[in-house]
Amino acid sequence: MDQGLPYWERFLRELPTVADLAQAEPEVVKGLWSGLGYYRRADLLHRAARFVDQNGWPTGYREWLKVPGVGPYTAGALASILDGEAIPALDGNAYRVYSRWSNWMEPLNTAASKAFITEFAGGLMPTDRPGDFNQAVMDFAQSVCIPRKPRCSECPLAELCAARAAGSAADLPIKRRSARVLEEHWYFAIGYEDGRFGLVKRPEHGIWSGLYAPILLVEPLHDRTAEVVEHRLSHRKLTLYIYRVPKGFAAFSHWLSVDEWSARGMPQAFVHWMRKFAYI
Numbered sequence: 001m002d003q004g005l006p007y008w009e010r011f012l013r014e015l016p017t018v019a020d021l022a023q024a025e026p027e028v029v030k031g032l033w034s035g036l037g038y039y040r041r042a043d044l045l046h047r048a049a050r051f052v053d054q055n056g057w058p059t060g061y062r063e064w065l066k067v068p069g070v071g072p073y074t075a076g077a078l079a080s081i082l083d084g085e086a087i088p089a090l091d092g093n094a095y096r097v098y099s100r101w102s103n104w105m106e107p108l109n110t111a112a113s114k115a116f117i118t119e120f121a122g123g124l125m126p127t128d129r130p131g132d133f134n135q136a137v138m139d140f141a142q143s144v145c146i147p148r149k150p151r152c153s154e155c156p157l158a159e160l161c162a163a164r165a166a167g168s169a170a171d172l173p174i175k176r177r178s179a180r181v182l183e184e185h186w187y188f189a190i191g192y193e194d195g196r197f198g199l200v201k202r203p204e205h206g207i208w209s210g211l212y213a214p215i216l217l218v219e220p221l222h223d224r225t226a227e228v229v230e231h232r233l234s235h236r237k238l239t240l241y242i243y244r245v246p247k248g249f250a251a252f253s254h255w256l257s258v259d260e261w262s263a264r265g266m267p268q269a270f271v272h273w274m275r276k277f278a279y280i
């Protein structure tokens with residue numbers, strides 16, 4: 001919260017309405033988001049604002065699902081809180097609570113588990129104040145039915161909880177089988193001269209879309225020493241080898257100062273590299 005609040009305030013100061021956000025240039029939105037990481041979310045928020053600006057506000061779970069970036073969890077939260085629809089909002093925390101409440105002993109990352117928990121939670125939803133119910137589950141997951149050592153002895157649901165009765169509360173939820181992490185090695189060149197960095201604008205699709213970054217090389221530069229930084233994505237471990245090169249070495253499309261690329265957005269991986277090697 002402390003970290004995010006100044007961004008939220010700045011964002012609303014610059015773009016106070018959905019229409020303002022919908023009409024903003026992508027670079028302005030990315031600039032306001034710069035420093036938060038997860039730039040795809042900035043893109044999706046921008047697209048969502050355009051969608052709402054053109055189509056009006058959605059009503060109900062099915063309509064919320066049509067908004068770019070809104071998945072089942074967010075649609076459930078919005079439909080229950082804003083529209084009073086009796087539908088569960090299922091994020092990882094809610095899945096934990098419901099899997100214990102029902103003593104569901106299967107890994108949660110299967111279609112069968114999702115269907116079961118959705119049905120189980122749906123059966124508990126009250127038609128009166130479903131939004132408050134979902135928010136109460138969120139709070140409950142963070143304060144009582146916590147990931148490790150759930151506080152069963154002080155839990156108001158203890159008598160209803162099947163996992164507590166079975167003695168399996170601490171073993172649930174059954175962890176998802178972890179996806180294999182791929183290791184990749186990428187090579188980049190960055191220009192530097194008179195306080196400006198030679199960069200390129202990334203393509204609008206794919207990783208780091210539309211952000212400003214060093215230029216990607218097809219192979220390492222054998223006559224230079226790279227500075228190395230590791231970066232984790234959800235299922236990928238990237239080792240980035242970054243070579244500092246002079247002007248004219250590569251086709252940099254932009255020469256930007258720290259303030260300029262901060263305003264336009266740079267992938268966090270490279271911001272970490274700049275911090276690590278004290279360029280900023």
Ligand code: SF4
Nearest residue numbers: 145152155158161169
């Ligand atoms: S009794 Fe324990 S496991 Fe069951 S809901 Fe309460 S805190 Fe969670």
